[in-house]
Amino acid sequence: MLTAFRALSERNFYLYVLGQIISLIGTWIQQVTVSWITYRVTGSxxxxxLIAFAGQAPLLLLAPWGGxxxxxxxxxxxxxxxxxIE
Structure with missing residues (x-):
């Protein structure tokens, strides 16, 4: 097994990574869909x-306190x- 994938042999870590992959796929589908609908409805x-900025604004505002x-x-x-929360 490749060294990079050795950690995936740990069941809990594997489940975490799998969950993250599924979650990120859903997130990207949502972002693309919202952008597509926004442009189709407004043409603007x-x-x-503005929608893209609004999606990133919480990160910009809360990141300084995250650490x-x-x-x-x-x-x-x-x-x-x-x-x-996500």
């Missing part, structure tokens, strides 16, 4: 950009909460 590149919070709380709990 500005609105398309400090990650240092204070248990990583497992942070992971569970962020996956639940």
């Amino acid at each position: 590149a500005f609105m398309l950009g 400090a919070l990650a240092d204070r709380f248990e990583r497992r709990h942070i992971l569970i909460i962020t996956q639940w």
Whole structure:
């Protein structure tokens, strides 16, 4: 087995990676669909950009505090909460 994939032999890690892949596929499908519908309904590149910005705004606003919070709380709990919120 390749060294890079050795960690996938651990069942819990494999399930985590599989869950992440499925989640990310869903996220990308949603982003493409929202962008496509926005442009079809409005015909406006500005609105398309506004929707894209609105999707990234929480990350831009909350990222500065993310590192400090990650240092204070248990990583497992942070992971569970962020996956639940997402």
